[in-house]
Amino acid sequence: MGTVTGWADKIFGDTASQLIELIPASLVRAHARARSGHEGVQTQTLEAYGHGLYAAQYEELEVGLGSLPEATPVRLQGRTLMILSGHVIYPFRYAKKDVPVTAARLRRATGFRADLIRRHGPEPMQQAFDLGLDELDEPDAHPDLALLSEDTQLVLVAYACSMAEGVMRIEWGSAELRREDRYLIWHHHERLPLPPQARSE
Numbered sequence: 235m236g237t238v239t240g241w242a243d244k245i246f247g248d249t250a251s252q253l254i255e256l257i258p259a260s261l262v263r264a265h266a267r268a269r270s271g272h273e274g275v276q277t278q279t280l281e282a283y284g285h286g287l288y289a290a291q292y293e294e295l296e297v298g299l300g301s302l303p304e305a306t307p308v309r310l311q312g313r314t315l316m317i318l319s320g321h322v323i324y325p326f327r328y329a330k331k332d333v334p335v336t337a338a339r340l341r342r343a344t345g346f347r348a349d350l351i352r353r354h355g356p357e358p359m360q361q362a363f364d365l366g367l368d369e370l371d372e373p374d375a376h377p378d379l380a381l382l383s384e385d386t387q388l389v390l391v392a393y394a395c396s397m398a399e400g401v402m403r404i405e406w407g408s409a410e411l412r413r414e415d416r417y418l419i420w421h422h423h424e425r426l427p428l429p430p431q432a433r434s435e
Contacts, residue, residue: 333403
């Protein structure tokens with residue numbers, strides 16, 4: 235069982251200790267489902283695994299966190315995300331090998347995931363330069379984000395996972411998105427404990 239830190243306790247209170255166990259267990263189950271799907275279709279590429287993991291991560295977190303009485307589901311971009319204590323929990327696989335979460339980078343600077351981080355993540359540590367252009371280059375946010383209240387905050391669950399190795403690392407925290415290179419700038423992150431034998435699941 236993982237230790238509840240001050241950060242987690244401040245956000246989730248008594249629920250933090252349950253989340254520390256439920257989130258990793260959910261992601262390990264998602265990996266197992268994706269690997270099973272890949273083995274079922276027997277393709278030479280990893281498309282089935284990647285697409286399966288993407289879908290299963292949301293479904294398994296919905297099942298795992300749905301057991302908590304204070305969890306509220308919200309449907310965004312065709313996927314169900316869970317909100318607890320005013321924080322929406324968003325999973326994403328940032329790497330296929332065990333590298334630090336500080337290496338996490340989005341594929342695109344636009345789209346739902348980028349908009350979610352910009353609108354509900356922490357205030358940027360360094361404000362963008364004011365060029366007097368009234369942010370003309372700022373596109374409209376993804377329409378599904380209107381389903382989240384403005385004061386909902388984002389907790390990112392970033393994990394490294396591959397079909398061969400399974401889930402290798404999970405961290406959660408808060409981060410801003412640096413637009414110019416799409417790297418996440420973490421304001422806070424901490425590792426979640428993996429369930430026993432997670433890599434062989």
